[in-house]
Amino acid sequence: EDKVVQSPLSLVVHEGDTVTLNCSYEVTNFRSLLWYKQEKKAPTFLFMLTSSGIEKKSGRLSSILDKKELSSILNITATQTGDSAIYLCAVEGDNTNAGKSTFGDGTTLTVKP
Amino acid sequence: EAQVTQNPRYLITVTGKKLTVTCSQNMNHEYMSWYRQDPGLGLRQIYYSMNVEVTDKGDVPEGYKVSRKEKRNFPLILESPSPNQTSLYFCASSTYGDTQYFGPGTRLTVL
Numbered sequence: 001e002d003k004v005v006q007s008p009l010s011l012v013v014h015e016g017d018t019v020t021l022n023c024s025y026e027v028t029n030f031r032s033l034l035w036y037k038q039e040k041k042a043p044t045f046l047f048m049l050t051s052s053g054i055e056k057k058s059g060r061l062s063s064i065l066d067k068k069e070l071s072s073i074l075n076i077t078a079t080q081t082g083d084s085a086i087y088l089c090a091v092e093g094d095n096t097n098a099g100k101s102t103f104g105d106g107t108t109l110t111v112k113p
Numbered sequence: 114e115a116q117v118t119q120n121p122r123y124l125i126t127v128t129g130k131k132l133t134v135t136c137s138q139n140m141n142h143e144y145m146s147w148y149r150q151d152p153g154l155g156l157r158q159i160y161y162s163m164n165v166e167v168t169d170k171g172d173v174p175e176g177y178k179v180s181r182k183e184k185r186n187f188p189l190i191l192e193s194p195s196p197n198q199t200s201l202y203f204c205a206s207s208t209y210g211d212t213q214y215f216g217p218g219t220r221l222t223v224l
Contacts, residue, residue, distance in 0.1 A: 002172075006155075034212060042203060042215035043156070088155050099144050099163045100171065101213070103155035 002027040006089050006104035013079055014112050021074040021107045023089035031094035033065055033072050038086040038106070046074070046087075079111045115140045119204050119216035126194060127224050134189045134219050136204030142214075144207045145187040146171070147179065149200040156203060162187055194223045 007022045025033065032050045036043035047056045049065035049072060056063050060079075065072045076083055086106040093100035117138045126132055138145065143164045148156040148171075158171030162181040176198055178190040187206075191198060199222050205213040 004155075032210075042218055044215075045212040048212055090156070098209070099146070099161040099169065101146060101148075101156075101158050101161070102172070103148075103157070105153065105155045 002091070002093070002100070002102040004089055004091050004102050004104040006087075006107050008107060009105065010108040010110070012110045012112065015080055017079050017111075018075065018077045019079060019109065021076075021087050021089075021109070022071065023073070023104055024069075024071040025089075025091045025102070026070065027091045027093060027097075027102060029094045029097040030067075031092045031098070034090045034092065035063055035072070035074050036088040036090065038088055039084075043088055076109075079109075081111050081113055084109060084111045115214070117204055117206050117214050117216035119202075119219050121219060122217060123220050125222045125224065128195055129193050132191050132194060132221075134191075134202060134204075134221070136187045136189065136216060137185050138187075138206040138214070139185065140206060140208075140214065141184065142206035142208050143184070144209065144213075145181065146205045146213065147177070147187070147189045148203045148205065149173065149198075150203065151200050159189070159202075194221075196223050199223045 004025045035046040047063040052067040060077045063074045088106045089104045146161040147159040160179040162168045202219045204216040207213040
């Protein structure tokens with residue numbers, strides 16, 4: 001059975017802190033790993049990772065995939081209160097599993113002023 | 114505007130009364146999925162579709178049905194809803210190799 005595990009489940013930090021969110025996976029026919037941000041509504045896309053060791057960046061957020069360790073991290077530097085959200089990690093299948101998506105339970109990040 | 118729409122957005126119903134939640138996308142995506150989200154849990158895939166007339170079970174398909182008669186539509190059917198199907202439901206669509214685009218969600222309460 002495919003599995004995605006995120007840690008920590010929740011995190012409280014102060015503005016300006018740097019945080020690292022973790023995602024590990026066990027899936028059949030891996031195609032890609034995606035990170036989403038969810039703020040009381042539908043998830044919004046952050047990153048898609050398919051190749052190991054290539055960092056993707058968007059402003060203060062960055063992410064990298066390690067296919068040997070079957071894991072990914074999402075870093076947020078200089079956190080702001082607007083970063084408070086649930087961060088979801090999802091893995092998508094390929095070949096016979098194309099279309100199959102497995103999500104982790106999410107990390108709830110709270111950034112205090 | 115490229116979007117995924119779901120209707121209704123909110124629904125309160127009673128046990129056993131059949132209901133359908135519609136989902137439509139205007140991006141010509143071949144992949145579509147239904148998810149449910151419960152407190153403290155991420156999204157769990159109910160069913161997905163790779164194209165017209167091609168569907169497959171996700172992780173939690175029991176009690177749900179889907180159909181894909183047209184590329185743009187992917188309705189979710191609850192033949193006999195039960196209280197444990199009270200949840201927040203999301204429809205999503207994508208093309209191969211791209212991110213999923215999510216609908217706004219349908220909050221369903223089954224009494």
